[in-house]
Amino acid sequence: MTVVHPISRAWITxxxxxxxxxxEFADDSEITQIIADNPHSALAIEMPHRAPDSVGKSFADSLPDAVARLALERAEGSYRESEQVVVLYRITGQGEPPAYGLWSMVDTDQISTRADEPGLVIRNEDVFIEKVRERVALAGALSTLLSPVLLLQTAKGDDLHAALAAAAETAGEPAATDVDQAGRTHAIWPVGPGTLQDELTALAGGGELVVADGNHRSLAAQTGGLPRFLAVITTPASVFIQPYNRLVAELPLPLDELLARLRAAGATVTELPRAARIPSKGTIEMYAAGxxxxxxxxxxxxxxxxxxxxxxxxxxxxxxxDAIGLDPGDKRISYIGGDYSADWLRGEVDAGRSELAVLIAPVTVDDFVAVNLERQKLPRKSTWFTPKARGGLVLAQLD
Known part of the structure; x- marks a missing residue:
């Protein structure tokens, strides 16, 4: 019996x-601007305290605004209701092979975070608990899930990829399309009960599923007591990993003292006569003022x-x-995903908005798979999978 199921009550864009x-944002003001430019975007519901008419409120105080916005979008026809569906998903971008996925529901009790914990869904990364609390509160207020957990099918990935590609090829015109900030086109096709739905859910649930994106959302499903969570199940051929870097807004010690501490700890420190860039595995690059x-x-x-x-x-x-003296959750640290280039990171330091950029080689797919098979956890914000599933396309109503 598969752990992957149709969405009982879906709202499809x-x-x-x-x-x-x-x-996915380096600065909260970006969220506000995107919502202002795209007032129907589900981002206004997912991040209600960043919507232009709610700025200044706390997340908790903005939850009624999120409820009202979702009700209005449904009433105005931004979504149509479907029952007992899975949804084919294809992402296409210039110069990239098509990526495929399946929107569905997955059993929450299958989540495993260590070797002695049974389950087919492997969560591999530490989280920030405050973000989890926000996701729990939002789901409780809306009785709806707006963004999926991205799951990587490990055992049946090739078979699932072929089946999704074939199904999309013969599905006709998409029910809807959406273009993201990188110019990729996201297309969806609902699939109702029947042979194709059964085939796709069986393949999607045919082996261990690794959380590629959505560690906070998967833990929120557990914390909130949800029996199932919204997921897009994708394939290894559909994704790649980009760098995940860090910015430090304010150093609590002089740069020279930081360098001295690093050397004292056994690090090699070499100043380079060029601008910082994404390094090779095994080396870190830092970019500082000047x-x-x-x-x-x-x-x-x-x-x-x-x-x-x-x-x-x-x-x-x-x-x-050890060297700087900051906890990973310190507000002075920003975690910057692969959508932001090395040029952008250096620009933040040059403009004085940050004092230090830390550039790190992307985790390899081999490392990612090995860590998950051993049921170990990656450090926070260490894998930036591309392309990402786009929120607000398929919603799952919880009641």
């Missing part, structure tokens, strides 16, 4: 509601696991915590 994921670039070789923990010695883990432990 008729156009104009697509939204970037709520954690256009100074440093290559860091951070000391490994030879008693630790492979996860403990991944570049993102070394940055979190050796650079941010």
């Amino acid at each position: 008729t156009g104009g509601t697509g939204a970037q994921n709520y954690d 256009g100074r670039t440093f290559a860091l070789g951070l000391p490994r923990d030879f008693n630790g696991s492979e996860v403990d010695n991944l570049d993102h883990a070394l940055v979190e432990r050796v650079l941010l915590r």
Whole structure:
């Protein structure tokens, strides 16, 4: 019996509601501007306190605004209701192979976070608990899930990819399309009860599912007591991993002292005569005020696991915590995904909005798979999967 199920009561966009994921932004003001430019975007519901007419309110105080916005979008025809459907999903972009996925519901009790915890859904990354609380509160207020957890099918990935591609090829015109900020086109096709739905759900649930994006949303489903959560199940051939970097808004110590602490801890520190860029695996690059670039070789923990010695883990432990003295959740640290280039990161430092940019090589797919198979956790914000499932296209009503 599969752990993947149709959406009992789905609301499918008729156009104009697509939204970037709520954690894809380097600055909250970007969210407000996007909502102002795209008033029907589901981002106004997912991040109600960032909507132009709610700015200044707390997230909790803005929840009634989110409820009212969703009700209005439904009433005005931005969504149409469907029952017992899965939804074919195709993402196409210039110069990229098509990506495929299946919108569906997945059993929450299948989530596993360690080797001795049974379950077919593997969550692999630490989270920020405040974000989880916000997701729980939003789902409770709306009785609706707006953004999916992106799950990677590991055992039946090739078969699922072929089946989704074939189904989309013969499905005719999409029910709706949406173009994201990178110019990719997101197309969806509802699939009702029948042979095709049964085939796709069986393939989608035919092996271990790894959380590629949506660690907070999956934990929110557990915390909120939801029996199932909204997911897009995709395939290894549909995704790749981009860098996930860090900005430090304010250093609590002088740069020279930071460099001295790193050297004292056993790191190699080399100043480079060029602008910082995304490094190769095993090296970290830092960019500081005055256009100074440093290559860091951070000391490994030879008693630790492979996860403990991944570049993102070394940055979190050796650079941010030990040398700078900041907890990973400190508000002075921003986690910047692959949609933002090295040029953009350097620009934030040059403009004085941050004091330090930390550039890290992307986690490899091999490392990602190995960590998950061992049921270990990656450091926070260490995998930026592309392309991302677009929120606001398919909603799941919880009642």
